Structures are given as C-alpha cells and as structure tokens.
Amino acid sequence: MLVRFWGTRGSLPVAARAATIERKVARALVAAGGRTFADEDEALAYIAAESDFAAARTYGGATTCVEIEGGDGSFVICDMGSGLRELGVDAFARCAAGKPREFHFFLSHLHWDHIMGFPFFGPAFDPNARIVIHAGHADAEEALRRQQEEISFPVPFDGLRAAIEFRTLVPDHTYEIGGLKVRTIPQYHSHTSYAYRFEDGDKAVCFSTDAEHRVDDMDNERLFEAFFRDADLCICDTMYSLAESVTMKADWGHSSNIVAVDLCQAAGARRLALFHHEPTYSDEDIERMHRETIRFEELNRGERPKLEVLCAYDGLEVAL
Known part of the structure; x- marks a missing residue:
C-alpha cells in the first residue's frame, strides 16, 4: 500500500504569506554561511540534508484529502478537501x-473543509469516469448538491459528467471495495464523523480525523484501540494540544497528539501520522508539536515496541 497526502490542514485552507517565505529564504541564506552551489539540484540537496523541515519547507495549506493505493488499482480517496483539486x-x-x-471516496463527514474540493475535481467532469461516494451519512448527496447550488457555485451538481453514485455504509460491517477490506465506526464530532480502516492483505491503514476522545468515556477508547489494532499507519486528528482539547476547546470535536499516541501505543500500531493541522499554526508550531510528540512517545513507550511518529504534510508519501 502507498498513502499520499494531498491535504493535511483542518477547518479552512491557508496560504503562506510573502513575509513567511522571506523569513525562510533569509534563514536559509544565513545557515548556508556564504556557501555557493553549482545549480538548483545541489542547493536542494543541501536543504534536504542540513535544514529543519520548517526552516526551508512547509507543511502546506490544503484541507483534508488522502489517497490510498492498493487493492485492484482503483483510486481510493479519503475526504474531498481542497487538496482534491491537485489530486x-x-x-x-x-x-x-x-x-x-x-474513484472510490470515503467521507469522514460533511463539513465544508472536507467536501469543498469536489466541485474542482477534474475527473468529475469526465464522462468516462465512475465515482462512488461512500459515507456513513445518508445525507451525503444532499450536502454535495447543496454546495453546488447556483447561489454558491456556477456549475450545478447535475453538470458533472462522470457516473456518480452514493452508498451509505453501516458501522462494524466489513465491505470489499476497490479490492480492499473496509470498515467504519462513528466518532464524536458535530453531525457525527466516521473513521475508516482499510486492509490489503496483511497491511492496514486507519483514517481517523475530526474525532474527539473524551476522558470520561473509556468504552469509546477501547473501541478505538481495537479499531487501530496492529495497523501499519494510523492517520489521526491531532489538531490541538492536550491542554487545549480538554479545556477551552473541549466539545469542539477534535483531538490531540498525546491522545493519538496513547491510542496507537495501546493498539500496537506501527506508525502514527499527525494530521488535520490547526490553520493558525505556523510551520514552526507544527514542527514543535512533532518533536514534542516524538519525545512523549519515547517517555510513554515502556516495554512496548516503538511507535514511529510522522507529521503529515501536503505531498508526503508513505509506503507500507
């Protein structure tokens, strides 16, 4: 299996301001210390080897969209955020x-940041394409049609030329879709969100975004530990710090990096991808959270196997 991240931000797309790019260039020049490079490839190699991620790169600003390659070769796509346009x-x-x-889509839920890319999805205008939209919500078609009504968008949903169908999935049932085994379970979030588990042979990927894990509901925690069990990669909502998620942003429907580590360690998962980054966080903020999460995983591991902690960014590919 191969997992591609096309959009990793939450709530709304963000773009780097000119001042942000200027600071990155200035820091790179200072760090180079007068060193010269024969060409761009040599300079890029230096950046890749010598600089912190946030110093010379960006985690990106597109909202949620993840592609999973495997199964029978069909496109398998989680959510339709603004990253879907580039996909x-x-x-x-x-x-x-x-x-x-x-194309098989699996929708976590129907909030705008998770469906806003579909009107700009080129293959939806291809009469030779087949698109199946899977969701735990029976009103998924209503949501997608509504965002393309004339008052909001110039092209109506019926103007799309692909063969499009909607299927409502039932939690705790195993489906065979696109050559993969697929299961879904509900999550705490406004209008409910759904996590997905995709299995291809002995490999498994879990996609769990826009999910709040409450400290007073241990039954739900055990449910997710079982759902994540032995997964090769868990893509988890880590929008907030633990302090934020249990105080001023409690009941906002999101989780933290600390809770994600706890769940993945208890489940015996192999990799965790921090995901659904807060739109107000800078690259430096996200990188700091990544470093802190790695350190927490080390301190919290005990006798358990190491959990590799990744930080998702637009363009990241993870081979399993």
Whole structure:
C-alpha cells in the first residue's frame, strides 16, 4: 500500500504569506554561511540534508484529502478537501497512462473543509469516469448538491459528467471495495464523523480525523484501540494540544497528539501520522508539536515496541 497526502490542514485552507517565505529564504541564506552551489539540484540537496523541515519547507495549506493505493488499482480517496483539486490533475496523467478511471471516496463527514474540493475535481467532469461516494451519512448527496447550488457555485451538481453514485455504509460491517477490506465506526464530532480502516492483505491503514476522545468515556477508547489494532499507519486528528482539547476547546470535536499516541501505543500500531493541522499554526508550531510528540512517545513507550511518529504534510508519501 502507498498513502499520499494531498491535504493535511483542518477547518479552512491557508496560504503562506510573502513575509513567511522571506523569513525562510533569509534563514536559509544565513545557515548556508556564504556557501555557493553549482545549480538548483545541489542547493536542494543541501536543504534536504542540513535544514529543519520548517526552516526551508512547509507543511502546506490544503484541507483534508488522502489517497490510498492498493487493492485492484482503483483510486481510493479519503475526504474531498481542497487538496482534491491537485489530486484530480495528477489523476488525469495516471489515467492517460492506463490507470482505471474508477474513484472510490470515503467521507469522514460533511463539513465544508472536507467536501469543498469536489466541485474542482477534474475527473468529475469526465464522462468516462465512475465515482462512488461512500459515507456513513445518508445525507451525503444532499450536502454535495447543496454546495453546488447556483447561489454558491456556477456549475450545478447535475453538470458533472462522470457516473456518480452514493452508498451509505453501516458501522462494524466489513465491505470489499476497490479490492480492499473496509470498515467504519462513528466518532464524536458535530453531525457525527466516521473513521475508516482499510486492509490489503496483511497491511492496514486507519483514517481517523475530526474525532474527539473524551476522558470520561473509556468504552469509546477501547473501541478505538481495537479499531487501530496492529495497523501499519494510523492517520489521526491531532489538531490541538492536550491542554487545549480538554479545556477551552473541549466539545469542539477534535483531538490531540498525546491522545493519538496513547491510542496507537495501546493498539500496537506501527506508525502514527499527525494530521488535520490547526490553520493558525505556523510551520514552526507544527514542527514543535512533532518533536514534542516524538519525545512523549519515547517517555510513554515502556516495554512496548516503538511507535514511529510522522507529521503529515501536503505531498508526503508513505509506503507500507
């Protein structure tokens, strides 16, 4: 399996301001200490080897969209955030090279940051494409149609040319979709959110965003530990710090890096991807959370196997 991250922010898309890029360039020049480079490739190699991620790169600003390669070769896509537009551009090239024009979407929920990319998804205008939208919500079609009503968008949903169908999934049932085994469970979030587990042979990926884990509901924690059990990668909502998630942002429907580590360690998962980054966080803020999470994992591990902690960014690929 191969997991591609096309959008990793939560709530709304963000773009780097000019001043942010200027600071990154200035820091890179200072760090180089007068060193010269023969060409751009040599300079890029230096940046990759010598600099912190936040110093010369960015975690990106597109909202939630994750692609999972595996199964029968169909496109398997979690959520339709603004990152979906770029995925659609890339999909045209891969379909031209022979990849099937079949797209299976799995929606965590229907809030705008998780569906706003669909009106800009190029393959939806392809009459030779087939799109199946899977959700735990029976009103998924209503939500997607509503965001393309004339008052909000110039192209109506019925103007799309792909063959589009909607399927409502039932929690705790195992489905065979796109050559993968798929299960879903509900999560605490406004209008309910759903986590997904995808299995391809002996590999498993869990996608769990917009999920609040409450300290007074241990039954729910045990449910998620079982759902994450032995997963090769868990993509988890880590929008807030633990302090934020249990105080001023309690009941906002999101979780923390600390809770994600606890759940993944208890489940015996192999990798955790920090995900759904707070839109007000800078690259430095996200990188700091990543470092702190790695340290917490080390202190909290005990005799358990190491949990590798990744920090998702737009463009990250994880091979399993």
